Amino acid sequence: MSGIDRFDPDAFIRSPGKYAGDDVGLPTAGMSVEWQRGMVRLAGMPAPIESSPARWKQIQADADAFMSRWHEQATALGWTTGNLFGFDPQQRDGNVGLVIDIRGDRVVALTRDFAALKTAQGHRWHYRLMPDDSRPIWALRGGL
Amino acid sequence: MIVLSPSVANCRTFRSGIGSGTDLTTTVAQCRTTVANSRSCCLSAYNHKNIWLPSGKVSHESATVGDIFAGSRGTPPEQQAEGTKKPRTGRGFAGLGGVGGRGARLQRYPFRTLNATPFGETGQPTIAEEGPDLMENEEIDRDDVAADVPLRNAMLTWNIGGDALVVEHPDAEFVSASYSRSVGACFNDPLARGGDYDWPRLTDDRRLAVLLGWAFQAVARDGVNPADMERALAVIPEYRSLSAGR
Numbered sequence: 001m002s003g004i005d006r007f008d009p010d011a012f013i014r015s016p017g018k019y020a021g022d023d024v025g026l027p028t029a030g031m032s033v034e035w036q037r038g039m040v041r042l043a044g045m046p047a048p049i050e051s052s053p054a055r056w057k058q059i060q061a062d063a064d065a066f067m068s069r070w071h072e073q074a075t076a077l078g079w080t081t082g083n084l085f086g087f088d089p090q091q092r093d094g095n096v097g098l099v100i101d102i103r104g105d106r107v108v109a110l111t112r113d114f115a116a117l118k119t120a121q122g123h124r125w126h127y128r129l130m131p132d133d134s135r136p137i138w139a140l141r142g143g144l
Numbered sequence: 145m146i147v148l149s150p151s152v153a154n155c156r157t158f159r160s161g162i163g164s165g166t167d168l169t170t171t172v173a174q175c176r177t178t179v180a181n182s183r184s185c186c187l188s189a190y191n192h193k194n195i196w197l198p199s200g201k202v203s204h205e206s207a208t209v210g211d212i213f214a215g216s217r218g219t220p221p222e223q224q225a226e227g228t229k230k231p232r233t234g235r236g237f238a239g240l241g242g243v244g245g246r247g248a249r250l251q252r253y254p255f256r257t258l259n260a261t262p263f264g265e266t267g268q269p270t271i272a273e274e275g276p277d278l279m280e281n282e283e284i285d286r287d288d289v290a291a292d293v294p295l296r297n298a299m300l301t302w303n304i305g306g307d308a309l310v311v312e313h314p315d316a317e318f319v320s321a322s323y324s325r326s327v328g329a330c331f332n333d334p335l336a337r338g339g340d341y342d343w344p345r346l347t348d349d350r351r352l353a354v355l356l357g358w359a360f361q362a363v364a365r366d367g368v369n370p371a372d373m374e375r376a377l378a379v380i381p382e383y384r385s386l387s388a389g390r
Contacts, residue, residue: 101304101324114326125358126326128301 030072034081039067041138042085048140050089059137062102070110077112082132089140098127100137295351295382296344301326302362307372310379325366327358348382355380 031039042063047056063085074084079098086097098107098115108124109116115127293312301323302308311320313329320326328351331343343351359377362368377383 096304096324114330119361123357123361124327124331126330128321128324128326130324 030075031067032075035067035071038081038085038136038138039063045138045140058104059100062104063099066099066102066107070107073110077110079110079129080132081136082134083129085136085138086130086132086134087137087140088134097130097132097134097137101127291379292381293379295348295355295380297329298351298355298380299326299328299330300355300358300362300376302366302368302373302376305367308359308362308368308376310376325362328355352380352382352386355383 042060045056045060047053051059066084082097084097084099087100102117105117105119105125107115108118113129116124117127118124293310297312298310299313299315299320300308300310301320302325303323304325306323309320309323310328313332315321329343346354355377359373363370363373378387
């Protein structure tokens with residue numbers, strides 16, 4: 001994987017030149033500008049009212065871990081922002097993007113249709129590609 | 145009447161047509177061409193807020209899967225009288241840690257597993273290879289969902305805070321498409337191999353143990369309704385035998 005080994009929003013804010021590539025200091029290392037900005041936004045968002053602080057921290061950690069390891073593959077395989085970060089508060093049936101659904105598990109494989117994950121106990125399960133018609137979680141109102 | 149099939153409804157061309165207001169007939173024709181000529185045109189497209197059909201605009205909230213696949217008439221949300229809309233169910237925001245409700249899972253479009261990926265062939269037939277029947281005049285029969293599913297081919301699917309479904313893998317009729325989590329026979333997918341479970345080589349006892357372990361986790365950790373889980377597992381004859389003490 002080229003470029004950023006582990007995306008650090010704090011480092012990005014402190015020294016955007018580290019990720020320099022265009023006039024706003026965003027990276028050219030494979031991660032899209034939208035994802036970079038979304039990650040920065042997500043890292044600074046307080047927990048929305050719908051979420052417990054612990055759950056929100058988990059989402060932030062999952063996003064960080066996933067993007068650090070898989071963002072290039074996700075891009076190449078066609079996973080969209082909605083596929084990864086989609087969340088619609090009006091839909092209460094658990095239909096969320098991959099990153100929101102990781103819940104502390106570990107992504108071990110990514111294909112165009114599904115992601116294979118392992119729980120902390122080593123049990124494997126598949127996340128199946130969901131629609132990308134939801135706005136990313138960092139666009140939640142009142143998040144910032 | 146144009147009947148939407150998964151192969152058409154899930155096509156990117158079709159999806160872009162929905163968004164841009166392109167005439168549906170033209171869009172479907174383009175999709176057919178795309179489906180016939182390409183192995184990479186389909187992605188999940190179900191759960192679109194608004195689907196345009198010749199008979200009018202169908203909202204995913206007002207249309208059943210039968211409505212959508214039969215091309216029949218959903219009532220646009222804006223024309224629905226207040227109070228007649230289907231109430232949202234649920235007790236919280238599943239995605240953010242609450243426990244969600246049980247939606248009508250079959251309202252959405254299913255999606256298709258790709259035949260080819262950057263990592264190689266999946267071994268599954270392409271849409272074109274499966275013939276034109278998949279492109280048109282296809283409806284999902286809900287009764288199929290309740291048919292027995294041999295343990296060897298059983299795939300357990302569920303959603304966080306939702307319900308569960310056991311279907312035969314591969315899910316040729318896409319009845320499980322709106323469930324985001326799956327275990328079991330989906331481990332057969334060549335792209336998923338190399339993991340912990342070599343599903344075809346497992347004994348039935350081990351397969352059942354894997355499924356039951358995940359059923360427990362789905363209920364205890366993911367908030368799936370236990371009665372739904374029991375109902376889902378009951379389509380597996382081996383599970384019924386176990387429950388009956390045989």
